Amino acid sequence: MxxxxxxxxxxxxxxxxxxxxxxxxxxxxxxxxxxxxxxxxTEENGAPYFGDVAEALEKxxxxxxxxxxxxxxxxxxxxxxxRLGVRPVVGTTGFSAADIESLDKLCREKxxxxxxxxxxxxGAILMMKFAREAAKYMPHxxxxxxxxDQKLDAPSGTAIKTAEMIQETRPxxxxxxxxxxxxIDGARGGVVNGFRIHSVRLPGLVAHQxxxxxxxxxxxxxxxxxxxxxxxxxxxxxxxxKVMEIEGLVYGxxxxxx
Ligand code: NAP
Numbered sequence: 001m002x003x004x005x006x007x008x009x010x011x012x013x014x015x016x017x018x019x020x021x022x023x024x025x026x027x028x029x030x031x032x033x034x035x036x037x038x039x040x041x042t043e044e045n046g047a048p049y050f051g052d053v054a055e056a057l058e059k060x061x062x063x064x065x066x067x068x069x070x071x072x073x074x075x076x077x078x079x080x081x082x083r084l085g086v087r088p089v090v091g092t093t094g095f096s097a098a099d100i101e102s103l104d105k106l107c108r109e110k111x112x113x114x115x116x117x118x119x120x121x122x123g124a125i126l127m128m129k130f131a132r133e134a135a136k137y138m139p140h141x142x143x144x145x146x147x148x149d150q151k152l153d154a155p156s157g158t159a160i161k162t163a164e165m166i167q168e169t170r171p172x173x174x175x176x177x178x179x180x181x182x183x184i185d186g187a188r189g190g191v192v193n194g195f196r197i198h199s200v201r202l203p204g205l206v207a208h209q210x211x212x213x214x215x216x217x218x219x220x221x222x223x224x225x226x227x228x229x230x231x232x233x234x235x236x237x238x239x240x241x242k243v244m245e246i247e248g249l250v251y252g253x254x255x256x257x258x
Contacts, residue, residue, distance in 0.1 A: 003240060006032035006062040006086070008053060008077050009069035011041060014091060014229055018066055019045050021233040028240065031060040036069075053077050057084045064240050067092050071153050075099055078114065082106045089239045090116040091232065093157030095251075104249035113246035117253040118157025120235030124209065125254045127224040128162045131211040134220055135170040138213035142189070146200040146208040154199040155190060158209055161252055163192040166211075170195075206231075 005022050009015040010033035022028045023045065030047040034056045041049045050056035057065065057080065065081040067074050071094025078088045082103070095103075095116055107114050119125065135141055145159040175195055182188055189198035207226040212219060226232065235253050242256045250256060 002027055002029040003064060003244060004029050004031045004060070004062040005064050005066060005240060006030075006034060006056055006060060007066045007068065008034040008056075008073075009067065009092070010045075010049075011035050011039075012068055014068040014232065017229045017233055018068060018236055021237060022066075022240075025237060031062050032056040036073075053080045054084070057081060057086050062086055064089055064243055066090075066236065066240065071095075075103070078103055078116075079106065082110050082112060082114065085110060085112055087112050087243045088114045088116075089236065089243050090114070091118075091120055091236065093118050094153040095157070100249060100251055107249045108247065111247060113243045114249045115239045115243045115246075115253075115256065116249065116251050117235060117239060118161045119207070120232035120239070120253060121207070121224065121226050122235055122253075122257070123231070124158060124207075124224045124226065125235075125252075125257055127209065127211065127222050128158070128165050129254060130222050131162055132165040132169050134211075134213050134222065135166040138215045138220060139170045139173050140175055140195075140214040141166060141170070142196045142198065142212050144198045144200065144210045144212065146202070146205050148205050148207075149201045149203050151201060154201070155192070155197045156199065156207070156209070158207070159197045159199070160192065162209070162211060163195070163197060165254070166195075167193045 022030045033049045039051045065086050065088045067077050067090040074092035081088045145156045189196040210223040
């Protein structure tokens with residue numbers, strides 16, 4: 001028995017890679033491609049294309065919905081999937097803590113699992129874990145995240161998740177000069193948990209992040225680079241398998257990496 005997979009956002013940059021990955025894996029069957037409401041494509045990957053999530057899920061009955069769409073649509077897509085008993089694996093970023101709480105509740109009401117991962121790259125998860133460890137000893141830290149210029153949300157979901165993980169070990173402290181003044185608004189980035197995140201957006205970039213620690217006479221840089229979107233596919237594959245075994249919402253690939 002294979003796991004039946006539908007992919008929302010299948011014609012996007014991530015979606016195209018996910019379609020290839022699902023096709024190449026004998027444990028999965030692609031049953032539907034889903035795009036922006038009203039969009040029309042001819043069938044080209046052996047699975048029907050839909051411009052409506054509910055219609056796609058009702059007609060093709062997948063086990064898993066992979067969502068690689070936009071921050072505006074992902075939450076609604078997830079809710080639709082959960083109501084129909086389909087397990088979501090979501091790479092789309094931009095979920096608030098309140099969204100995560102309400103989606104977890106819906107998962108448990110329906111008795112199914114869901115996974116939201118702001119970053120599916122295994123190396124990026126290691127970067128976050130190493131940053132959490134380093135923050136114990138080097139609590140002065142800033143995050144610089146760099147993405148392609150078509151990204152809709154800033155800071156990235158990965159940067160927010162990294163900040164949350166650093167917060168788990170970082171002793172409370174106020175960084176920088178107490179009288180520091182921002183001459184140009186935003187010059188020092190945004191503040192999360194008492195330290196700074198800087199977001200860079202440029203064509204040519206894919207997804208990159210450096211976590212920079214400072215201490216007496218030394219710095220430590222922990223950097224991860226996704227050089228293409230294939231880098232996210234092993235993580236998506238892992239999440240599709242794992243979501244079949246869990247109940248409730250898991251946030252972050254780190255939670256399912258053993
Ligand atoms: P993209 O190229 O813009 O693709 C998004 C696709 O979603 C487009 O094909 C778009 O259709 C479609 N879409 C828009 N609204 C939709 C809806 N309501 N229902 C179904 N499909 C819809 O973006 P991308 O670079 O592939 O990224 C997709 C998402 O993944 C973004 O949120 C990005 O931040 C995230 N991402 C996550 C990871 C990770 O590891 N978690 C890594 C990279 C990117 P149209 O073409 O018609 O607009």
